[in-house]
Every structure is written in structure tokens, then in C-alpha cells.
């Protein structure tokens with residue numbers, strides 16, 4: 539799938555992995571609607587991107603993905619400005635074991651909500667033109683992280699939802715591919731603010747921070763490069779791509795007959 543002229547929506551686009559995804563999509567010729575709950579960061583990133591790629595190539599839309607109304611408004615604005623949606627990257631996420639219901643709401647419920655709303659515009663069965671949806675899961679979507687059980691549960695949920703949607707899409711002819719990216723540790727604000735986010739597991743903070751300090755971490759650009767493969771390679775559907783410092787790997791799972 540060539541990206542030139544394609545229209546992408548990226549959630550959690552104002553910083554970290556979402557920002558790197560946005561920049562890479564723009565570098566490859568796509569136009570991007572950046573959705574983020576952080577207005578200050580979103581607006582200042584938009585100013586930077588205007589200078590690099592031109593004002594017409596991006597939209598910043600202040601949007602909390604927990605709000606159905608705000609997502610709906612963001613999609614309407616994107617369609618009104620760019621005319622279509624080809625790519626959705628559900629990337630917004632938090633790690634907060636204290637506020638565990640909010641973690642489920644943002645990391646999993648919002649991925650489902652945003653996906654279903656995007657389907658209304660992208661699904662070939664209902665007049666859309668198809669496309670690709672890539673969800674940012676985590677290695678915590680493939681195995682347990684003892685310091686954050688709820689975060690782990692949400693990311694397992696994202697992997698399962700992605701794979702089931704890919705199967706549903708193939709069966710029904712939506713013309714939409716669904717893939718998940720599962721990075722290991724990535725240098726972003728999420729990890730630097732970990733200690734006070736572990737709630738009842740805060741006794742594991744010191745041990746976790748020591749592991750993090752000792753490990754080589756991924757750069758956001760390495761994650762974005764792998765995500766681009768899931769967007770552009772039309773053979774990839776229903777994949778969970780693990781990305782670590784020592785390389786990437788397409789995961790295999792038990793097959794139900």
C-alpha cells in the first residue's frame with residue numbers, strides 16, 4: 539500500500555510513539571489527523587509539523603478517546619478536511635494500576651470504540667474504501683508483567699481484539715486489515731513516570747526501575763518503522779509483531795479449528 543495521498547488518523551499523537559508514527563507517515567506522503575487529549579503538546583507539535591510538511595498535511599484535534607462524542611467529532615472534522623480515512627492507528631494508552639478502570643477505558647474500551655466508529659467510514663460493505671487499522675499493544679499483550687496486571691490485561695485484550703477483527707474482516711469482506719504492534723521497553727514519558735503509577739504493586743517499583751535502567755531500550759523511531767511495515771505490507775493481516783532491541787518477530791498462536 540503506497541502512502542502518498544492516503545489519510546491517517548493517529549490517537550495519542552502528541553508525543554512519544556504516536557508522534558514518531560505521525561512523522562513517519564508524513565515523511566511517506568500521507569496526511570495525518572493527530573488526536574490527543576493533551577492540547578498544549580498537540581498544538582505545539584502541529585506548529586513544528588506545519589514548518590516541516592506544510593499546514594495542509596495535518597490537523598490537530600483535541601480529543602479524549604474515552605469520549606464517543608469527541609471521537610465522532612474528530613472523525614467528522616477529518617472527513618470534512620481530507621475527505622476520507624484510509625489508516626487508523628489506535629495508539630493512545632496509559633499505565634496506571636491505581637486508576638485501573640481508566641486504564642481499561644483508554645487502553646481497551648477506547649480501541650474498540652474508535653475502531654467501530656472508523657469502520658462506519660472505512661468498511662467496504664457499507665460504502666467505504668477499506669484500509670488498515672494498526673493497534674499499539676505491547677509485549678505485555680503477549681506475556682505477563684507482574685508490576686502491572688491491569689495494563690497487561692488491556693494489552694492482551696488489544697491483541698485478541700485485533701486478531702478477531704482481522705478474521706471478521708476477512709470473513710465479511712470489510713476490505714480492512716487489522717494488525718497489532720507489540721514493543722518491548724521504549725524510551726518515552728510513560729516509563730519515566732512509572733514509579734507512582736503502580737498502585738498496590740508499588741512495592742515492585744524499585745525492582746522494575748532497576749530492570750528498566752539496565753535494559754537497552756527501543757527508540758520511538760524503531761517502533762514507528764516496524765509499524766509502517768504493518769501499514770504498507772498488504773500481506774499482513776491479523777498479525778502481532780513483537781519489536782525488541784534485538785529484532786522483530788511475527789508471533790504465532792494456537793489455531794482453532
Ligand SMILES: NC(=O)C1=CN([C@@H]2O[C@H](COP(=O)(O)OP(=O)(O)OC[C@H]3O[C@@H](n4cnc5c(N)ncnc54)[C@H](O)[C@@H]3O)[C@@H](O)[C@H]2O)C=CC1
Pocket residue numbers: 549550551552553554555556573574575576579601602603604629630631632644674675676677720721722723724725726727728729
Ligand atoms: N513506552 C513503552 O515502553 C511502551 C509503550 N507502549 C504503548 O505505546 C502507546 C504510546 O505510549 P508512549 O508513547 O510510550 O506514551 P506517552 O505517554 O509518551 O504518550 C501517550 C500519548 O497518549 C495521549 N493520551 C493518553 N490518554 C489519552 C486519551 N484518553 N485520549 C487521547 N490521548 C491520550 C497522551 O496525551 C500522550 O500524548 C501506549 O498505548 C503504550 O501502552 C507499548 C509498549 C511499550
Ligand SMILES: CCCCCC(=O)CC\C=C/C=C/C=C/[C@@H](O)[C@@H](O)CCCC(=O)O
Pocket residue numbers: 633675676677678683721722723724729732746749750753782783
Ligand atoms: C516486557 C514488556 C515491555 C512492555 C513495556 C510496556 O508496555 C510498558 C510497561 C512498563 C514497564 C515494564 C517493565 C518490565 C520489565 C521487565 O520485566 C523486562 O523483562 C522487560 C524486558 C523487555 C525486553 O527484553 O525487550
